[in-house]
Amino acid sequence: MTDFEVHTTSGTEDPIQPLPQLEQVELQAFLDWLSTYGADAQGGVTRLLYDQAWCEAQHALAAKMKEKGLAPEFDQSGNLYGTLPGTGAGKGTGMEEAPIVTGSHIDTVVHGGKYDGAYGVAAGVLALEYLQTQFGAPKRTLQVVSLCEEEGSRFPFAYWGSRSITGVTGLEEVQHLKDQEGITFAEAIRDAGFGLDRKYKPAAKKYGTFIELHIEQGQVLERLGHSIGIVTDIVGQKRFSITVSGEANHAGTTPMSWRKDALAGAAEMITAVRSIALEAGERLVATVGRITAAPGVGNVVASQAVFSLDIRHIRQESIDRCWQDMLQSFSRIAAEQQLGLNWEEHLSVTPIPMNEQIIADIRDICEGEQLSYMYMPSGAGHDSQIFQPTCPTAMIFVPSQDGISHNPLEYTAEEDLMKGFRVLVQLLYKYGYGS
CATH class of the missing domain: 3.30.70.360 (Alpha-Beta Plaits)
Known part of the structure; x- marks a missing residue:
């Protein structure tokens, strides 16, 4: 598979069934609502790990999850889960060994946009609500996660949410870190109401699958005229200071x-x-x-x-x-x-390849939904690269206008948001409700 392998759609012999009443899903309205938490004078959004805006947003999401029929739950790191319990129909076949999880992060860079990370969280909440409304309880438990942190904007450490879930990093390894105001990580997590001595369960969990829907944060999809990017790899990085x-x-x-x-x-x-x-x-x-x-x-x-x-x-x-x-x-x-x-x-x-089987399933859905797609690597880092070594993981990209991200001008048209949403819903239906 090449770095950029482009496909147009021609349908399949066994097309994906149309999704009923999908046009009633108010995804843009959800993102607009979430962006009010941490809205700043520059027209962007600033939600830094454990600050007031982040805490208000994460707790508002918990209430929203409950309103949408999901069971909300925090862990000790501040990751938030909304669960749609499975019926256990797959017991004995391995289907209930671990949940199918989708989501992303709600922390932002300073003066960031309203789509980075938040799109995957909002889409996950609404996807689970939609599936429950249309098809009832799944066979296998589905979850949406609002990860507590990905950007590393407040403390000099990124992917805390996914690292704490996978057990890659423990609180004892980062509690000494300080933000620009001299506040330690240990103080910040305590003041936010989380930490090892709180009532919440440990962050460490096991996923059956992780699926992250995200804006591209680049210009490739828009310039080449494609609706969906199927991520093949997430780049590796080295960062240095040269004196x-x-x-x-x-x-x-x-x-x-x-x-x-x-x-x-x-x-x-x-x-x-x-x-x-x-x-x-x-x-x-x-x-x-x-x-x-x-x-x-x-x-x-x-x-x-x-x-x-x-x-x-x-x-x-x-x-x-x-x-x-x-x-x-x-x-x-x-x-x-x-x-x-x-x-x-x-x-x-280290560079991380995404799961080949999920990539193939996303491809089949795109063809069934008559969505133009392309295979592409991610030049930005994401939580998916932390999850992939521990469970099958995949990413779905939608276009970013002018490739602008980490900026108040960050924008993705609602039509493009909904195309990514359709793919996510079909994928979750296949894994949660299929035989």
Whole structure:
């Protein structure tokens, strides 16, 4: 399967049955309602893990789940579940071993949009309500989860919700982390009413399947004119801080050829980042998003420059090779300019392929629903990459207007939202109500 494999629809011999009364589902209205929690003056949404807006939104969702006929329940991390219990008709066949779960996260970046994460949560709640109304209780338990955190916007740690559920990370490993105001993770979770000493059950759970419906956060689907993206892989990432050391000196009296200019060296290294990434091929991306210089004075040669480096690809060997090429280039530049060079790796996430059987089921649904689709990798990280090693996992993308995300201008047309919703409902019906 290639990185971008495109398909048009021609129907199937056994088409998916039409979904009755689907037009009555008010998905956009649900998202508009949820966006009122944390609405900010910039026209966006700011809900950071365990802050007041996040707490209000998560508890309002619990009430909404109950209103929709689901059984709401928090865990110790603050993840929220809405459950549609199964009848147990599959007992003895393994069908009731673990629930089928859909959902995403409701935390945002600062001044973010109303769709990132929230779309998957809202769609999950309404999908379970719809299935119960139309078909009654499922054979296998269905759940929607509103994960407590994915973005890492408040504390320097991402995917806390999914990591706590899968047991990858425990509270003792992150409780010391501090936000920009000096509040520790332990204090924040306690003040929000969660934590190990609370009444809630432990976060660790076992899923039978996890399905995440999400906006693309990119331009590919919109530019190529497709309704659904079937995610094949979630990229791996490496993130570094690169420190270049030189010598501060007078800007007017130090000849150019005698300088040990850390900022000039860093600039040449950053140019090399772009060149190496371009040579590596279209699917590899490398980004320098931040640079600082010291002493940071206009008439002083910089003694130090620190810049960030983010490398992503769906193949680990490509990430590793690109980093080694960049490091070799950085070292050459530093030696030529008599500069010091140090680096620190902050993040290393392995690329994760999605489950092939669920991918095939999503494809069949798209063809049955006459929806144009394409196979594509995710260039952004998601909770699905945390769940996939522990249970069969898949992601469904819908288009993002102009590819804008993490921004108040983030937007997906209601028609596109509903197409993704149709696919999710059909998939949950197949897994929850099928034989």
